[in-house]
Amino acid sequence: MHIAILTLTFALPGCSSLKEKRQRMGGLHARFGNTPSVAVCESGARDRHDASEWTFVIVGLYKRDIESQCSQIEKKIERTVDARVMNVERDFI
Incomplete structure (x- = not known):
């Protein structure tokens, strides 16, 4: 069993409220949290309007599959x- 921790830090230029931040960052839970091998949460900069940090925990049997899933998550988010x-940041446990 392998575990990857993928942490992405975002800048939200021009974002002026937490409501706007939720709209711009919205859907990360819905898009990635429904996958059985992925857990996702906002892990930092919760009170800042212009920044956000999200952490994904990916679990799988093979490291190469987890690395592929991390890459897919990054590309989809971009x-x-x-x-x-x-x-x-990618860390493997």
Whole structure:
């Protein structure tokens, strides 16, 4: 069993309220949390309007499959989220 922790830090330029932040970052739970091998949560910068941090925990039998899933998550987020990805961290347990 392998576990990856994928943490993405976002900048939300021009975001002026927490409501707007939720709209721009919205749907991450719905898009990725329904996958049985993925858990997702907002893990940092919760009270800031102009930034956000999200952590994904991915579990699987093979490290290469988990790495592939991490890459898919990153690519989908870059295409669908109205924010700039500032940092990506991958840790394997």
